[in-house]
Amino acid sequence: MTEEKVFTISELATMFDISSRTIRYYEEIGMLFSENRDSLTKQRTYTNRERRRLKMILRGKKLGFSLQEIKEMIGLYESNPEGEAEKSRIIAFADSKLKEIEEQIMQLQMLREDILTYKEKYENSRVKT
Amino acid sequence: MTEEKVFTISELATMFDISSRTIRYYEEIGMLFSENRDSLTKQRTYTNRERRRLKMILRGKKLGFSLQEIKEMIGLYESNPEGEAEKSRIIAFADSKLKEIEEQIMQLQMLREDILTYKEKYENSRVKT
DNA sequence: CTCCTAGTTGACGTAAACGTTAACCTAGTT
DNA sequence: AACTAGGTTAACGTTTACGTCAACTAGGAG
Secondary structure, three states: OOOOOOEOHHHHHHHHOOOHHHHHHHHHOOOOOOOOOOOOOOOOOEOHHHHHHHHHHHHHHHOOOOHHHHHHHHHHHHOOOOHHHHHHHHHHHHHHHHHHHHHHHHHHHHHHHHHHHHHHHHHHOOOOO | OOOOOOEOHHHHHHHHOOOHHHHHHHHHOOOOOOOOOOOOOOOOOEOHHHHHHHHHHHHHHHOOOOHHHHHHHHHHHHOOOOHHHHHHHHHHHHHHHHHHHHHHHHHHHHHHHHHHHHHHHHHHOOOOO
């Protein structure tokens, strides 16, 4: 019933269109974990939890964040702060990231407008042939 | 009257808080040009046009694009298409970039929501001290 | 003339994020 | 038994985007 589906490394790789090496690398630098590896074959298995982590990592990458930054952000999701000091430190980090993200959204909207403007310029300049 | 202000390399560098080396590198790979270099001292001078180009490059970088991608996008701004075929090729490129950018904005908004959610979770869990 | 500042061209070095290859293991065919 | 498919570790290679350093030059300040 509660049998959780697990994935092999190549299943995850094809699922997200990345290489197995990439997944091993993420594990190497502590961004991904493979629980319950077969003690004999040493093969990695991943749970849905790790699949979601990987998805977050790839989203972060597409958005231009470094793996280090992504690691810290995921840490935000998973941290269990002890005491008020730790909590406000985390909230401050969240706020700074939020500001950064909002700035990035604004810049992207500006870039979008720019490209639209140039595109329309081309569309309206009919070439006489 | 129409005397355009020009900048030295270190002026531009401090203006955008980057190194001179970075500027030379961008020139090296054909993303920036220094017109009218002193024939004796070989010193570079930049016009407002190049200052704007540099600004675009740095914006692109902050948004997570590679220098190659940025180069292509700037090419979009500066291209002067000959004939309908060339024009529709450029418009198609613009469209694909626009899609990409809109997707990126959406992802950023989702990330923003995620972080907000987690932040509020921490804020509302008062620690009893 | 000497020194300092600001620039120049190579050319080699480096961090991040993987790619690639070698040498090995195990499970499942044929 | 031999082969194939899919996985493992270890280690060296590669690309991007610069950093760093050496050796040189031209223009002023004193």
